[in-house]
Amino acid sequence: MQAEASLNPEIYFRYLSGKNPDAKSVELYRAAIKHHKIEFSKKENRLHNLSLRFPFLIPFIDGGLALTQPLSLYRKNIYIILCILETCPEYFPLLSSSYDKKSSAGFFKTFLHGIRAAFTGLFGVILVKLI
């Protein structure tokens, strides 16, 4: 079981937004998990600890679980952060790019993200199985 204080939301905020979270977002996160208890299983704990040591593995773990165990609590923890980011004005540009005019570079970037998502997912399935 993982105590709330040690869930280290900062690394997942950085994973989703590329930035360190501000104090308000972290405060919202702490309030949210009071209502949505996150109690990691042993395996989820191992995945979380691995993420702390090697944050570059987070998309692989997340993607692997999205394919094999989409409702895992490891993902729920990230999902809560996503919900909070979407309701913070400073992250509006990140989560609302559908409001922007699209350029061909934008198309290309999305295409690359699609390919990246597929690869991280496939590699992630193996990684999650091994851990």
Add this chain to the structure above:
Amino acid sequence: MSEVHSYIVVGSGCTGAMAAQTLVEAGVKVLMLDAGNTNETYEKLIPEKDFTAIRQTEENQSDYLLGKKFESISWDKIGSGSQLTPSRKFMLSEVGKFLEVFSETFFPVESLAYGGLGNGWGLGSCVFSDAELKLAGLDSAKMKTAYQTVADRIGISGAQDDIRNYTTSFLDNIMSPPSIDSNQQSLRNKYEQKNRWFKENNFFLGRSALALITKDLNNRKAYQLNDLDFYSDKGESAYRPWITVNELKKKNNFTYKGGILVKQFKELENGDVEIITWNKEKNEEEIFCTQKLVLAPGVLGTARIVLRSFNKENQILPMLCNPYAYFPCINFSQLGKTFERNTLGFAQLSLFHDNNMQGDDIAMASLYSYKSLMLFRIIKEAPVNFRDGISLMNFLMPAFVIMGLHHPEKQGENKTLSLKKDASKITGDSLKAEYRLNEKETEKIKSRNNLFRKAMRKLGAVPVKMIDPGMGSSIHYAGVLPFEKEEKSFSLSPDGRLHGTKNIFVADGSGFRFLPAKGLTLSLMANAHFVAQNALK
């Protein structure tokens, strides 16, 4: 117990509100008893801005977009009522405590709120065809007059297009629809281009008829596109039953009493009706007496009250619920397009399939653009990591069309309700439900789903997934006390009187013997008006 009231109406939902209005307008004295939960916290918090401006500027938006208890964050599979936002979710409060349903096959959404399920309904409003009315056991001529009365009261917008026969048909005073976004307009263009295929296959597409006013009506304001359809009722352009009850409260011959859970009734020898209730605030039993009782607590609520009153624990009642599924689709012509700032959150288009062109086997899909329900709900459904999900879904969102498909529903063997003893409940019982479609019905639904998938592809929108939230998720329920001309226990006379009683009427959908795929609520309200007229006789 002291006073004998003239009329007591139970419930303040769409049907209770309409029945009460008819009675009050006729000049009789009416007492409305209602569980009546309210929560105005969120409505007060939402600022006078449109959705985009809120998202860009408001520091405390998570309070009402996610909820003070983060109730919008759901980590379950999509189920009945999961689309409800924090400002609508209050309508489900206390349901687990007072209205528990035990079932492995049926997951209903019920309400003990002031205004009932009408606090969150999608406003889709269609009249039933003559054939559908007949199958439901409703009188076509009388319902037509009642439909017009209700339409004039609540205000309906729609268009004079290919689906008019299925939506507003003979109704007058229909307002023009709100503007359509480019995503949905492109579907309409494809429909025009491929009109021959659609006609040959008995498909018809057009603007949805909605209980949404686009011109001022009484104290209500014409609809303003602000993208807050799922969050706020500012201006009251969307019809909600509490609008009617708030107006009735201003009349001398109407009294509203909330916080009252009706448990059962007893018709006395002199014809008066005793109503045994639970006062939720005082935590004690309270008894009321009336000359005529009009029940409108929603069909599952009526089933509970009637079974309890006749003390029939093992009695099995039939029920009806439309099979329902969502199909997220991608409209390829919109890929990479930019979001329009404000769009209509309710259904913009409806697609009807009139199987044999006889009007008795019609399936209906409502088509929505996806925007103000936020990105996070839809990212959760994608089988990719969240970080890439953000950019992929941002790209896809302007091209999303969500098709919500309802199928018509007939009575059947394994579609039943009964009461079981449950000492843990204040009412002393819980509802037990079973809802299984037979093989033939399942097959028919499957092949019709495929037909609709094909029709969507013809419109340029490719379905990527089917989400089946399970039986009960359509939130369209009926048929627990089917209409019968002859006196028969556990049924209603065609005028809405409970057989075996003199002065007890049922104004909700309990009598409907068939459930067309079109939203039933306009018909529920028209029937409630008709039943109230009969109760006046």
